Amino acid sequence: MSGPAPTRTTVCVVGGGPAGAMLGLLLARSGVDVVVLEKHHDFHRDFRGDTVHPATLRVLDQLGLIDRFHALPHQKVTTIGVIQDGHRIDIADFSRLRVPYPYMAFVPQWDFLDLITAESARHPAYRLLMGTAATGVLRDTDGRVSGVRTRGPDGAADLRCALVVAADGRHSALRAAVGARPKLIGSSLDVGFFRISRRPTDPDEGICVRVGNGKIFGATDRGTYWQMSYETTRGGFDRVRHAGLDAFRADLAALVPFLADRVHELRSLDDISLLEARIDRLARWHRPGLLFIGDAAHAMSPVAGFGVNLAVQDAVATANALCAPLLRAQRTGAAFDDSLLTKVRRRRLVATALSQGLQRATQRFGIDTTLNGSGQPPAPRLFERFRPAQLLMSRVIGVGFRPEHIRTPPARPADHEKDPT
Ligand SMILES: Cc1cc2nc3c(=O)[nH]c(=O)nc-3n(C[C@H](O)[C@H](O)[C@H](O)COP(=O)(O)OP(=O)(O)OC[C@H]3O[C@@H](n4cnc5c(N)ncnc54)[C@H](O)[C@@H]3O)c2cc1C
Incomplete structure (x- = not known):
C-alpha cells in the first residue's frame, strides 16, 4: 500500500x-x-x-x-562442527531431530x-x-x-x-x-567479516568454525563466495592491524588450508567489516x-x-x-x-x-580460552565422547528452549486479503 x-x-x-x-x-x-x-x-x-x-x-x-x-537461494545444513587443529568434531546434527524440517537453512x-x-x-x-x-x-x-x-x-x-x-x-x-x-x-567480542571466492572443489562443510593458534575463523557458504568471520576480543582487532595484512593472511591460510591459494583476495584489512557482538x-x-x-x-x-x-x-x-x-x-x-x-x-x-x-558459557570456556592462548577449549571433545550431548545440543540450537506456535487466526479472507495479482 x-x-x-x-x-x-x-x-x-x-x-x-x-x-x-x-x-x-x-x-x-x-x-x-x-x-x-x-x-x-x-x-x-x-x-x-x-x-x-x-x-x-x-x-x-x-x-x-x-x-x-x-x-529462495539457500543451503541446507545439518551439522555444526568445530575443527580444532585439523580435527573435526560435530557438536550438533539436526538430522537426528524428529521435526518436520531437520536442518538449518x-x-x-x-x-x-x-x-x-x-x-x-x-x-x-x-x-x-x-x-x-x-x-x-x-x-x-x-x-x-x-x-x-x-x-x-x-x-x-x-x-x-x-x-x-x-x-x-x-x-x-x-x-x-x-x-x-x-x-x-559477559564481555563483548569484535567480529570481522570479509569475503573469499568459493570454488566448486571446495569442501561442503556445513557450518564450521576453525580454531587454533589462538585464532577463530568461521566460514559460511554463500554459493559463489565464502562469508568469512574472524572473532577477537573487544578491541583485539588493533593487534591484527599492528601485525599487518600478511600475518592475517597467513593465519587464515593456516586455519582454513583450502583457501590458502586465494588469501590474496583480501586486499586490505580495511576490507574487513568489524561489528561488536554483545x-x-x-x-x-x-x-x-x-x-x-x-x-x-x-x-x-x-x-x-x-x-x-x-x-x-x-x-x-x-x-x-x-x-x-x-x-x-x-x-x-x-x-x-x-x-x-x-x-x-x-x-x-x-x-x-x-x-x-x-x-x-561458549564464549567463556571456548572462545576466550582460545583467544587468550591458554590452550584448546575442552568442550568440543565432550561431544565426541558423549553422544547424547550432541543430540541435546541439536535440539537446543535447532528447536530452542521454548518453541512458539502461531495461535493467532488469520482475518477472514473476504475482509482482509488483497488480490495477490
Ligand atoms: C556480528 C554478529 C553476527 C551475528 N550472526 C548471527 C547469525 O549468524 N545467526 C543468528 O541467528 N544471529 C546472529 N546474530 C544475532 C542476530 O543478528 C540478532 O539476534 C537478530 O538480528 C535480532 O533481530 P531483531 O529483529 O531483534 O534486530 P535486528 O536484526 O538488529 O533488526 C533491527 C532493525 O531495526 C532497524 N532500526 C534500528 N533503529 C531503528 C529506528 N530508530 N527506526 C527504524 N528502524 C530502526 C534496523 O535497521 C534493523 O533492520 C549476530 C549478531 C552479531 C552482532
Whole structure:
C-alpha cells in the first residue's frame, strides 16, 4: 500500500529486522492495523544473521510460506562442527531431530525479510515505511507512550498508536529514548567479516568454525563466495592491524588450508567489516504503551545462531499474547490494557536467559580460552565422547528452549486479503 504516511495506527513496530518484520506480518494477518518503520531503504545489508532454524521453518510452514521460502537461494545444513587443529568434531546434527524440517537453512537475510514483508503487504492492515526512522517517543499527558516521532523521506512526522513495539535491535533508539539500560552479560567480542571466492572443489562443510593458534575463523557458504568471520576480543582487532595484512593472511591460510591459494583476495584489512557482538538484557521489557522484543530486549551474540530464531519466537509470542486485545481496542476504541505487556517477558524470559547463558558459557570456556592462548577449549571433545550431548545440543540450537506456535487466526479472507495479482 502506498500513499501519504499515516498519522495514526493501532500498533507501530519500530524496526524491520526478523522480530519486527515477523510481528508486522502476524498482526496484519489477523487484521490489526500495523505500521512497520525501517530506517534503511532496503534490507540489503551483509553480515546479518543468515541462519533459519528448524523452529523458524516450522513457523514459516504454519504461515503457508515454506514453499516460497525453499524457492529462495539457500543451503541446507545439518551439522555444526568445530575443527580444532585439523580435527573435526560435530557438536550438533539436526538430522537426528524428529521435526518436520531437520536442518538449518542459510538464506541471505534480505531475501528472508523480503519474503516476510511481501507476504505482509497482501494484508490491507499493513503499512511498511522504508527509509523511515523512529527518532523518539510521543507521550500522553500521564507520561504513557502514545506513538513515535519519525524521520522519513518527507521529513519529520508524528505517528500515534495504541502500542509501540521496539524491535529496533541491539542499539535500540527507543531504549535510549525512555532511559532503559540493558545489563551487559559477559564481555563483548569484535567480529570481522570479509569475503573469499568459493570454488566448486571446495569442501561442503556445513557450518564450521576453525580454531587454533589462538585464532577463530568461521566460514559460511554463500554459493559463489565464502562469508568469512574472524572473532577477537573487544578491541583485539588493533593487534591484527599492528601485525599487518600478511600475518592475517597467513593465519587464515593456516586455519582454513583450502583457501590458502586465494588469501590474496583480501586486499586490505580495511576490507574487513568489524561489528561488536554483545549479550545483554533489559530487566523490564515494557513501559506503559511500549514493548521491547528481539535484540532490543536482549541482544544476542552470533554464537549458535540463536538471535534470529529468538527474535522470530518473540514475535510469535507477542502476537499470541496481544493480538486479541489489540483487535478489541481497535474495534471499540477502548484504551489498550498495558498490564498485558508483562505476558511477553514472562513467556520468553526463561528461553532467552538459557540461550544467553549458553552463549556466555561458549564464549567463556571456548572462545576466550582460545583467544587468550591458554590452550584448546575442552568442550568440543565432550561431544565426541558423549553422544547424547550432541543430540541435546541439536535440539537446543535447532528447536530452542521454548518453541512458539502461531495461535493467532488469520482475518477472514473476504475482509482482509488483497488480490495477490
Ligand atoms: C556480528 C554478529 C553476527 C551475528 N550472526 C548471527 C547469525 O549468524 N545467526 C543468528 O541467528 N544471529 C546472529 N546474530 C544475532 C542476530 O543478528 C540478532 O539476534 C537478530 O538480528 C535480532 O533481530 P531483531 O529483529 O531483534 O534486530 P535486528 O536484526 O538488529 O533488526 C533491527 C532493525 O531495526 C532497524 N532500526 C534500528 N533503529 C531503528 C529506528 N530508530 N527506526 C527504524 N528502524 C530502526 C534496523 O535497521 C534493523 O533492520 C549476530 C549478531 C552479531 C552482532
